[in-house]
Amino acid sequence: MKNHNHSHDVHDNREVFEPTHPERFAAAQKSTWVSIVINLVLTFLQIVGGFFSHSQALMADGLHSLSDLLSDVLVLFANRHGNRHADANHPYGHARVETAATLILGVFLAALGVGLLVTAALRLQHPGELHAVNPVALAVALVALIAKEGMFRYMMAVAKRVRSQMLVANAWHARSDAASSLVVVVGIGGNLLGYTFLDMVAAAVVGVMIGRMGGKLALEALSELIDTGLDAEEVAAIRKTLLDTHGVRGLHDLRTRKMADNALVDAHILVDPRISVSEGHYIAETARNAVLDKHHVLDVMVHIDPEDDMQSKHNVHLPSRPDLLVQLGECFSDVNFVDYRVVFHYLDGKVDAELYLPVNRQSQAQAAELQARCDKLVEHDPVFRSIYIHSQHAQE
Template sequence: MSELLQEQSIAKRVTLIGAIWDCLLGIAKIIAGYFSQSQALIADGIHSLSDLVTDVFVYFASSNARQGPDENHPYGHLRFETVTTVFLGIVLIVVAFGIGYESISSHTQAEFTWYGLAALLATIIIKEVIFHYTKSAGEKIQSKLLIANAWHSRSDALSSVAVLIGLIGVYFGYAWADMVASIVVALLIGKMAVEMIWENLAELVDTAPDPKLIAQIKDTANSLKNVMAPHDVRARSMAGKIYLDMHIHVPSYASVSEGHYLGDLVAYTIQKAHPQVADVMVHIDTDDKVQTDSFQNTDNKKPPHLNLPARHQIMADLGFLLRQHTDYLDIEHTKLHYLSDGLDIELIGLLDKVPEGRQLHHLSQAIYLDMKSAPYGNKVTVLWQSPEMDKV
């Protein structure tokens, strides 16, 4: 949670700094355009001021997107950032069309003035600095929204470049230079916006991340001992973060706690090696091939091992079948191993409860004989334990 709050703070600070400069530069260009009678410069100033609208969207989207999960949003709020990035892409397309249309339809001719030139140069330099500052922050916190807003800042710089080229062209007597430069810039902004929208729409429909990254993640999990053949890997992206579901094989006789340990180990190792992975959900499969294959069931057939009875039913049956042995059997702690070819049962015998004069071999044989009437039990084992040692 603290990491999300830190990312939220960075996003809000960067956006606020960009908004202040958008306001100052927009006012400066409008004033310079007014005194130089340059409609292109005034339009560019209005363009800078219009960036304030998107800055407001980015500011509030960053605040919402970096909040943690809640009851209505169990996966968090990062999709707010994705939707806002699509909106920014649409705004950039509108900006591109506006620049292109204005350059073709305008019948006014910009006038070259030194204070107009100074305003444009200041805009280009400052907006380029803001672009790199915002883009660097976006990459640091893996925020596509900040990166998109950085490119929006660069679009303002590019439009100022177009106006600057036009003014220089006018200075040297080439009146058409302003129109050509504006059209080229409009095409560049439009291309960038379409790519931005396409990438984030793909994220909204849960398109899988880069297959090379998924292969690297599988290799990371597969490098751990007692974790075999990671499979059924599913991943989705949310504002540059990856949420991962995967299955792993563990030894068939691993305990529940060992399986949980291995699952946590896989999740920790993946997130440490791949910081863009925000969450890993690990499903534990045994190393039994048939059982694993049965999980891949698109026709909703019941997996074979689910035809075996549940633990509560087996405990009730054992209590009846082994009623003559309850004095020295700890039936409650019986271990059940559900395998594709049947059920293996491990019974716990208590050495300190064995009646005097009774041999363990004879007691085990009696237990095995009573268990023969059970309708399940591929293999039955009795493990004799004492308070001083785990197993005998």
């Protein structure tokens, strides 16, 4: 018995794993819009201010703010398109939309960071051509530093109020942005004190930070697009949940793959080979629901195996049910097996047959005689390993 059981609707699973809880969703949306407005203003002030004050560091930090702005827009885009329900063309949902957009953004930021770093390195080779920046650059850099630190404190307060780990992560990202602005403040300040090369050094540092962020985003997105599995600890936890399910005797071929913030799971479970198909299906559904309840998983596909696949692969060459009934009929021409309930078990490259005979149509003596003939048949038969006769009362 091998049954391929899976969800008919990948969104029938647990509400707790919906992409957003209403209050958290509203808080995330509001904080994202606040971040967009602040980064939009900072991008304009820093790039324009850096251009007119001749500060490469301030312009680089402006591009850093632009990258944050693009990231915020990506979040809104993902919330709008990535969380749509599954449809006929996208049976697993649209979460990969967010992944693809993240990959594009990551590549763009990595290229931008490398460009800033190369430009700064080339300019630093000619220190005599570096000049003092306008003091306005320092004022703009301080405004950016204060704004980003304020954004960190605001986001952290919201995250604690709604208890959202995602918003906590966003808050610390804002703090890292404040760190880049601090580097710019130091670089511009050093430039104004006569160390003109420090502005360019600060620009190079910001370029490294942007490139590092872009590379990290791109690698994570690429890892997901090539179906990278969950970490070993989470896979072990899922394995334990499946094995703890009553009726599951073993487990193999457990596979996982990430999809945005969720995961897809595929597993083969071993069950008693002589239980009914419906009981095997029940065990599979129980195991599936246990994983959905306890883990951050979008969907689980459970395959039911009566034995290890290395053994069951030999069963595919065995005759089908109609052929087996014909073979039994040829050996026992006086018994019409089509009229009786016959159960075949395909195990270890052989077939075990169970034949249920009503006693009012076949006497106990005849049943015993038929059992003896069956035992003699299986001694030399290459297909049947056993044929067992069950005598039962027939319905009148």
